[in-house]
Amino acid sequence: MNxxxxxxxxxxxxxxxxxxxxxxxxxxxxxxxxCMDYESFTIANALVSNDKAEGVLxxxxxxxxxxxxxxxxxxxxxxxxHFKIINSKSExxxxxxxxxxxxxxxxxxDILATNKTVYGYLAIEGGxxxxxxxxxxxxxxxxxxxxxxxxKINLKNKIxxxxxxxxxxxxxxxxxxxxNNLIRVLRGPQHNYFSxxxxxxxxxxxxxxSSLTDRMGMRLEGTILKNVVSTNIRSEGIIKGSIQVPADGxxxxxxxxHPTIGGYPKIANVISADYDLLVQNVLGxxxxxxxxxxxxxxxxxxxxxxxxKETLETKSxxx
Amino acid sequence: MFKKLSNIGDCGILCDFxxxxxxxxxxxxxxxxxxxxKQSSNGNLLGILNCTPSYNKLIINFxxxxxNTNRIFDFLKTVDFSKLxxxxxxxxxxxxxxxxxxxxxxxxxKVLKIDKEEIINIHLNTVFFVYMIGFVPxxxxxxxxxxKLFLNRLTTPRxxxxxxxxxxVEKFCNIYPYESxxxxxxxxxxxxxIFNSRDSTNPCLLSPxxxxxxxxxxxxxxxxxxxx
Numbered sequence: 336m337n338x339x340x341x342x343x344x345x346x347x348x349x350x351x352x353x354x355x356x357x358x359x360x361x362x363x364x365x366x367x368x369x370c371m372d373y374e375s376f377t378i379a380n381a382l383v384s385n386d387k388a389e390g391v392l393x394x395x396x397x398x399x400x401x402x403x404x405x406x407x408x409x410x411x412x413x414x415x416x417h418f419k420i421i422n423s424k425s426e427x428x429x430x431x432x433x434x435x436x437x438x439x440x441x442x443x444x445d446i447l448a449t450n451k452t453v454y455g456y457l458a459i460e461g462g463x464x465x466x467x468x469x470x471x472x473x474x475x476x477x478x479x480x481x482x483x484x485x486x487k488i489n490l491k492n493k494i495x496x497x498x499x500x501x502x503x504x505x506x507x508x509x510x511x512x513x514x515n516n517l518i519r520v521l522r523g524p525q526h527n528y529f530s531x532x533x534x535x536x537x538x539x540x541x542x543x544x545s546s547l548t549d550r551m552g553m554r555l556e557g558t559i560l561k562n563v564v565s566t567n568i569r570s571e572g573i574i575k576g577s578i579q580v581p582a583d584g585x586x587x588x589x590x591x592x593h594p595t596i597g598g599y600p601k602i603a604n605v606i607s608a609d610y611d612l613l614v615q616n617v618l619g620x621x622x623x624x625x626x627x628x629x630x631x632x633x634x635x636x637x638x639x640x641x642x643x644k645e646t647l648e649t650k651s652x653x654x
Numbered sequence: 655m656f657k658k659l660s661n662i663g664d665c666g667i668l669c670d671f672x673x674x675x676x677x678x679x680x681x682x683x684x685x686x687x688x689x690x691x692k693q694s695s696n697g698n699l700l701g702i703l704n705c706t707p708s709y710n711k712l713i714i715n716f717x718x719x720x721x722n723t724n725r726i727f728d729f730l731k732t733v734d735f736s737k738l739x740x741x742x743x744x745x746x747x748x749x750x751x752x753x754x755x756x757x758x759x760x761x762x763x764k765v766l767k768i769d770k771e772e773i774i775n776i777h778l779n780t781v782f783f784v785y786m787i788g789f790v791p792x793x794x795x796x797x798x799x800x801x802k803l804f805l806n807r808l809t810t811p812r813x814x815x816x817x818x819x820x821x822x823v824e825k826f827c828n829i830y831p832y833e834s835x836x837x838x839x840x841x842x843x844x845x846x847x848i849f850n851s852r853d854s855t856n857p858c859l860l861s862p863x864x865x866x867x868x869x870x871x872x873x874x875x876x877x878x879x880x881x882x
Contacts, residue, residue, distance in 0.1 A: 361704035361715070362687065363849070363858035364788040364831075469854045478791045478832065480851045521663050569675060570786070570795075572706030572713025574666040595788035596708050604663025607718050629723060632664040636718050 339406025339464075341494040347446065349395040349550070350488040352463065352481060355388055357471035361572065361595045365480065368473040368591050371550065371614045372454045374643050375413040378508055379458035381647045382411035382435050389462040390472035392488070395453050396617075398446025399488060403438050407500045410444065411435045413510070414455030414615075418446045434507035434653060435460075437500060451514070452615040460502060464495035477551060477592055509649040511642075515612045516620055518605055519627045519635065523578065525600035528564040533584075536560065537602055541621035542586060548618060550592040555622065559584030562600060570598040576605035576613075590614065608635035655682065655735045661723045662713065665703075669712040669730065677798070680785050683707045684863040685738040690714060699729055707862050708786045709795075740863055747860065749829075751777075751820055751868045752876040755843035758821075762805060762839055774870065776800050777841060782827055782866040787858065792831035792849025794860050799825045811837035818843045820868075842868075845879035 353376070356369025370376035370393055380389050392399070398416065411434065412418055418430040423441035430436065430444075432455075438444065449455050465472045465482035472482050479485030483492065526534065542557035566582040573579075577589045579599040588605060589597070603624065605613055616622060627635075656669040669686060671679050687707040694702035701720030706713045716726060753759065753774050763770045782796035799822060807823050812835060815821075819830045821838025828838055831849040848859045860866065871879070 358703040359691075359705075360857070361706045362787060362862060364791040364793050365857075367704065467854070468851055469857065475791075478851070480791065485851060521661070524660055524662055524668050569673070569709050569711075570789075571668070571708045571711040572704075572715075572788075574662050574713065574715050576663055594790070595706060596786065597789075601662075604666070607664050629661055629664060633718070633722055636664060640719060 339496050339499060340404055341401040342404050343399055343488055343490055343492040343494065344402050345400035346488045346490050347394045347399040348397045350399050351393055351474035351476060352390050352465055353393040353473045354390045354471055357469055357473050360469055364595050366475060366592050366595055368475040371591055372611045374611050375456050377643060378433060378510060378646065379411050379413040379456040381650060382506055382508055383409055383458050383460040384502060385458060385462055390465055391456045391458040394446060394455050397448055398455055400443060400445045402443045403440055405440060407439050408496060409435050409437050409460040409500050409502055411458050412455060415450040415452045416446060416455040417448050417450055418444065421445060433510045435505045451617060453617055454615060459496050460500055461496060461498040464497050475592055505653045506650050507653055508646060510646055513612060516616055517623050517625060518609050518613050520603035520605055520624050521629060521632055522626060523601035523603045525568065526602055528562050528600040529602055530561040530563045533560040538624045538626050541623060544616055544618050544620050544622065546618050550590055552590055552593060553588040555586045560586060560602060567598050568600055570596040573597050576610055577601045578603045606632040606635055608639035659727055659730055665716055665718045667714040667723065667726050671710040673710065675709045677783050679710050681740065683710060683712050685740055686712050686733065687862065689733065689738050744863055746865045748867050748869050749844050749846055750871045750879060751842040751844050752871050752873055753842040754873045756841040758839040759841055765805065766803065768802065773803060776803055778868055778870060784860050784862055784864045784866060786862050787860060790832055792858050794829055796827045796866055797825045799827060805839050807837035808839065811835055815840065816843065818845060820844060845876050
């Protein structure tokens with residue numbers, strides 16, 4: 336291992352190493368974790384020509400301030416992020432997302448804030464030097480699993496990376512703006528536990544994202560969903576995007592770091608194609624859900640995957 | 655054999671074995687779990703990401719880039735349950751427990767009107783079956799406890815339960831792998847590490863379908879084993 340590293344001068348709110356997630360362990364109680372916004376994660380790795388499974392740093396709302404202590408590298412920030420690059424003469428330039436930058440010893444990356452979105456990603460050429468647990472470098476901070484002893488990035492941490500910069504060119508990718516608070520869902524396994532009016536309310540009234548939202552779950556506030564069968568079920572396996580409704584009638588969307596099993600009825604499930612859009616909605620946003628059918632959800636996912644592919648194909652050299 | 659198959663969103667399947675909670679139904683769930691995992695690792699079933707057994711359900715999570723609901727349904731409909739086995743590596747474990755850490759034993763004895771020693775005896779003589787593991791990494795739900803020891807959850811859950819604590823509720827016994835909040839009646843504590851996030855090959859001591867017996871140890875032995 337070489338000795339190239341950044342020092343963390345400010346950790347940000349929720350900065351963790353993430354990749355595509357850790358699978359095949361849910362029967363042992365280990366949630367998949369992994370990047371919340373798959374599209375932004377994928378674009379970040381593509382920009383610096385990494386393998387699509389390479390680990391990146393994910394941050395929420397406010398990102399880290401990193402100083403490059405040793406080595407040279409190339410990085411890219413994706414999402415909608417306000418950031419600056421500070422050179423060794425303390426001159427700053429405003430950074431643009433979805434393109435690469437070279438960074439030299441003594442320079443800093445100051446990731447100030449995400450812009451009307453939640454998650455952003457920082458990828459560097461060749462990737463970070465972190466050891467995988469069960470084939471993944473994703474952090475599950477709730478269970479102390481993953482790099483950095485399973486913890487969020489903290490002040491004064493050293494973040495090592497694998498190699499010095501080799502690529503001479505810088506690149507950009509054209510990314511379409513896709514903010515949306517209309518989220519499509521499929522009816523959940525216990526959809527019929529809810530009263531007819533609640534089934535209707537769920538997809539016609541607004542549900543506001545509460546401040547009790549993190550990588551584990553998104554708590555929503557809105558018209559109470561009335562359960563007419565039973566507010567508890569025997570614990571069963573959970574899949575991300577499931578929308579469970581505890582006895583208080585306020586839905587919770589289960590996200591990447593979800594408990595692996597749970598005992599609340601699920602009214603609906605967010606379709607895979609809309610998951611990135613969902614998680615990028617900031618606290619306080621009013622969400623509107625819409626029921627669709629399985630076949631439409633599968634078509635939407637095909638379109639989602641094709642869109643990512645087309646986006647990646649726009650990668651070009653900055654002249 | 656499952657009674658019903660349904661989709662969970664566009665990348666999950668629910669195999670529903672009914673509402674009852676007993677070993678024979680759970681054994682069927684675990685047999686299917688092993689079979690799906692085997693077919694997935696053999697490459698006969700593509701795109702399986704996670705397979706999660708619980709008391710009477712098996713949840714399969716798949717990669718929508720590689721497969722879809724109908725393909726998994728078709729696979730599941732061909733499964734011949736009469737030919738499924740519990741995995742060959744079905745292990746029996748003996749887990750040390752120190753009852754001196756049983757902070758609820760005194761109260762349990764009062765509520766159940768059974769001597770502390772008798773509670774411990776019943777617990778020690780039970781061969782537990784691991785129904786499922788989950789909620790947090792490594793956390794086992796085991797049964798079946800003698801009906802004499804049936805208790806509800808604590809009315810007010812504790813904010814902090816130390817890692818290794820062993821609790822009971824109704825016919826179930828659990829082990830807390832991490833320090834966490836919880837509402838189970840704590841009867842003891844084990845020094846044994848039941849989940850190791852540094853061991854990629856064998857991170858979890860127990861597996862669904864394993865059996866567990868407890869072995870009583872003194873506080874001194876507890877401390878010795880904790881330091882190992």
